Amino acid sequence: MKILVGIKRAVDYNVRIRVRSDGSGVETDGVKMSINPFDEIALEEALRIKEAGKAEEVIVVSIGGDEVQQQLRTGLAMGADRAIQVNTDEALQPLTVARIFAALAEQEHAGIVFLGKQAIDDDSNQVGQMTAAVWGRPQATFASKVDIDGASARVTREVDAGLETIEIDLPAVITSDLRLNEPRFVKLPDIMKAKRKPLDVVTIDALGGHAGNGISAGHHAAPDARSRGIMVEDAAALVGELKNRGLL
Amino acid sequence: MSILILAEHDGSQLNPATAKTISCAAAIGGAIDVLVLGDAIDSVAAQAASLQGVNRVLATSAPHLAAPLAVNHAAELAAAADGYSHLLGPSSTYGKDVIPHAAALLGVNQVSDIMAVDGPRAFKRPIYAGNAIVDVNVPDDQIVVGTARTASWKAASDGGSGSVEARPAAAEAAAHTRFVGLESGGGDRPDLQTADVVVSGGRALGSSENFELIYRLADKLGAGVGASRAAVDAGYVPNDMQVGQTGKIIAPDLYLAVGISGAIQHLTGIKDAGTIVAVNKDADAPIFEIADIGLVGDLFSVVPELEQLLD
Ligand SMILES: Cc1cc2nc3c(=O)[nH]c(=O)nc-3n(C[C@H](O)[C@H](O)[C@H](O)COP(=O)(O)OP(=O)(O)OC[C@H]3O[C@@H](n4cnc5c(N)ncnc54)[C@H](O)[C@@H]3O)c2cc1C
Ligand SMILES: Nc1ncnc2c1ncn2[C@@H]1O[C@H](COP(=O)(O)O)[C@@H](O)[C@H]1O
Numbered sequence: 001m002k003i004l005v006g007i008k009r010a011v012d013y014n015v016r017i018r019v020r021s022d023g024s025g026v027e028t029d030g031v032k033m034s035i036n037p038f039d040e041i042a043l044e045e046a047l048r049i050k051e052a053g054k055a056e057e058v059i060v061v062s063i064g065g066d067e068v069q070q071q072l073r074t075g076l077a078m079g080a081d082r083a084i085q086v087n088t089d090e091a092l093q094p095l096t097v098a099r100i101f102a103a104l105a106e107q108e109h110a111g112i113v114f115l116g117k118q119a120i121d122d123d124s125n126q127v128g129q130m131t132a133a134v135w136g137r138p139q140a141t142f143a144s145k146v147d148i149d150g151a152s153a154r155v156t157r158e159v160d161a162g163l164e165t166i167e168i169d170l171p172a173v174i175t176s177d178l179r180l181n182e183p184r185f186v187k188l189p190d191i192m193k194a195k196r197k198p199l200d201v202v203t204i205d206a207l208g209g210h211a212g213n214g215i216s217a218g219h220h221a222a223p224d225a226r227s228r229g230i231m232v233e234d235a236a237a238l239v240g241e242l243k244n245r246g247l248l
Numbered sequence: 249m250s251i252l253i254l255a256e257h258d259g260s261q262l263n264p265a266t267a268k269t270i271s272c273a274a275a276i277g278g279a280i281d282v283l284v285l286g287d288a289i290d291s292v293a294a295q296a297a298s299l300q301g302v303n304r305v306l307a308t309s310a311p312h313l314a315a316p317l318a319v320n321h322a323a324e325l326a327a328a329a330d331g332y333s334h335l336l337g338p339s340s341t342y343g344k345d346v347i348p349h350a351a352a353l354l355g356v357n358q359v360s361d362i363m364a365v366d367g368p369r370a371f372k373r374p375i376y377a378g379n380a381i382v383d384v385n386v387p388d389d390q391i392v393v394g395t396a397r398t399a400s401w402k403a404a405s406d407g408g409s410g411s412v413e414a415r416p417a418a419a420e421a422a423a424h425t426r427f428v429g430l431e432s433g434g435g436d437r438p439d440l441q442t443a444d445v446v447v448s449g450g451r452a453l454g455s456s457e458n459f460e461l462i463y464r465l466a467d468k469l470g471a472g473v474g475a476s477r478a479a480v481d482a483g484y485v486p487n488d489m490q491v492g493q494t495g496k497i498i499a500p501d502l503y504l505a506v507g508i509s510g511a512i513q514h515l516t517g518i519k520d521a522g523t524i525v526a527v528n529k530d531a532d533a534p535i536f537e538i539a540d541i542g543l544v545g546d547l548f549s550v551v552p553e554l555e556q557l558l559d
Contacts, residue, residue: 013513017379026380093357094348120493123375124360126348129318133352138425139318141345144487154428159341160441160496161258162488165428166317172424178494179481213390215357218383223374223519229540235553238525238543247502247523248469248558 001055001111001170003046004104005080006097007062008036009071010121023219026121035071038116040078042176044183045146046114047079054148057081059108063100065089069199076194077186083197088204093214098130101173103207105135110171112153117142117175128175138168141175249278249368252306254325254337254346255296259286259314262295264442265338267403270301272396273336274404275365279303282410283328285321287314293412302410309414312421316342319422322349327418329354329391333368339395339497351393359384359394373397377493378516398441399499399520433486437463440489443472446500446521448491451478452507452529452547459484461551462506468558474498476508492517507547510535527551 012032060075062068063086072083118125132139145156157164158177242248251273256263281304282296293307337343351358364372369386449462474491493513499520526539536542
């Protein structure tokens with residue numbers, strides 16, 4: 001079985017986000033970029049499935065300009081076997097990304113398309129669900145546990161009401177939640193080895209992915225900021241203050 | 249304009265997220281219909297019909313819709329979409345699972361987490377964990393599919409008198425996906441997402457035994473209980489209690505953060521709270537930068553004191 005893993009290049013989760021003063025977007029110049037944290041978890045899980053002898057090949061895929069090769073190399077250093085860059089400079093819509101993943105899944109005869117549950121830049125939380133719809137295959141989103149059992153998988157999902165378990169036949173789309181695993185650290189020799197692993201560049205047109213008329217983003221604004229309030233000395237003062245404000 | 253809303257429920261009770269989604273729809277304008285999917289859902293359909301602003305409830309009852317499997321539910325939603333200008337659902341885990349799948353079946357993108365409506369096709373939504381708010385526009389020639397950020401909307405009130413119509417299932421059960429079960433973490437405390445008061449504990453609690461302190465304080469306040477991701481990861485409490493970017497986004501009148509540092513991903517979940525109170529032993533903890541009332545102290549003495557004072 002082959003596993004395709006989606007790797008999105010995103011602003012590192014530790015960076016303090018600043019909205020550009022002209023409202024055109026979020027400042028990304030000179031800002032640290034990383035693999036979207038959920039994708040790192042998806043990749044870790046794919047590698048563990050392979051290490052357990054349940055998959056033969058792990059392929060990392062990123063859609064974007066040449067800068068995404070940096071994150072693909074990190075994915076290769078973590079242990080992926082090869083990488084595919086779907087080259088484009090256009091602003092991507094989730095449906096476009098989903099169509100590309102569905103087309104690649106067909107092309108590669110993938111058993112699992114493993115994605116993050118959401119990208120922490122656009123926070124869309126759509127691509128996995130859309131990939132399943134376009135591909136016509138099962139979806140198991142927000143996974144916190146994945147057991148592969150031959151041609152099917154049992155997936156525990158983090159839902160508002162608790163933990164839901166479903167069983168899906170492969171091939172399928174799975175999206176990772178944070179508690180699925182702790183991704184491994186990349187070691188220096190692995191970074192050297194990753195340089196020799198294959199990284200193919202394909203054009204977006206070759207995958208027929210354009211979703212056409214998409215949702216357009218306009219002005220960006222900083223959120224209303226909450227400001228520092230008052231400090232109280234002790235528990236009694238806190239209770240007094242809450243009573244004053246009519247909250248108790 | 250006419251809007252179809254996907255109802256969320258547990259088989260017997262309509263989830264309050266539905267009434268909030270109705271408020272979002274009301275801000276858009278036009279007739280509001282609600283689609284209820286499940287098995288033996290007459291009572292849920294009646295609850296939906298009694299919400300202010302609801303025109304018509306479409307109730308699709310079939311055994312394979314009893315479990316909230318996205319493939320099955322999205323197929324029904326997409327099939328019912330014909331003639332509507334907008335499809336909306338709550339941005340709960342259920343809505344997030346089903347609505348994008350339906351959007352893709354309809355060949356359109358989705359507007360996630362609508363927090364404000366500027367026009368029938370113009371919305372505001374948070375990105376970068378709520379650190380930026382972006383204006384988005386949906387082209388005229390396509391159906392608008394979106395999820396409503398529930399913390400941004402007040403629940404529509406009761407007192408409506410919509411009609412209820414049965415709608416036969418449009419699709420068969422997907423054979424490739426099977427529901428196994430739901431393990432529910434919640435007890436009988438007020439629901440985290442609708443409680444007026446929420447008390448949350450963080451890593452500082454140190455164990456599930458110590459988390460009892462939080463439960464006891466919450467019970468004194470009639471509060472729901474939440475937690476930081478660190479507390480969930482450490483196994484002190486179940487996952488459904490996590491508040492934040494990847495947990496629940498909540499908007500209680502009063503939020504007490506106990507032993508929580510105030511990481512940006514946690515703060516995303518409480519931005520809309522009325523009053524934020526923080527108890528932390530570190531005077532430099534980031535939570536104090538946004539807390540309305542801060543108390544520097546050891547939670548292991550402060551919380552029992554609070555409990556006593558509230559007697
Ligand atoms: C992609 C991503 C998504 C995330 N999503 C979420 C999310 O949804 N929700 C979330 O909460 N986090 C989330 N996180 C994690 C987040 O970054 C923080 O790691 C987490 O919120 C920290 O939890 P904490 O405040 O309990 O722990 P810590 O940061 O360890 O803080 C513990 C605090 O307790 C204080 N303390 C210690 N002992 C005492 C005592 N005796 N009395 C009083 N105070 C004491 C300390 O001073 C400290 O401030 C996410 C992270 C990533 C990367
Ligand atoms: N440009 C991209 N390249 C590779 N994977 C992507 C890209 N955009 C989104 N994804 C995948 O889709 C997931 C969900 O993204 P989203 O729906 O945009 O929140 C991410 O976690 C990635 O796994």
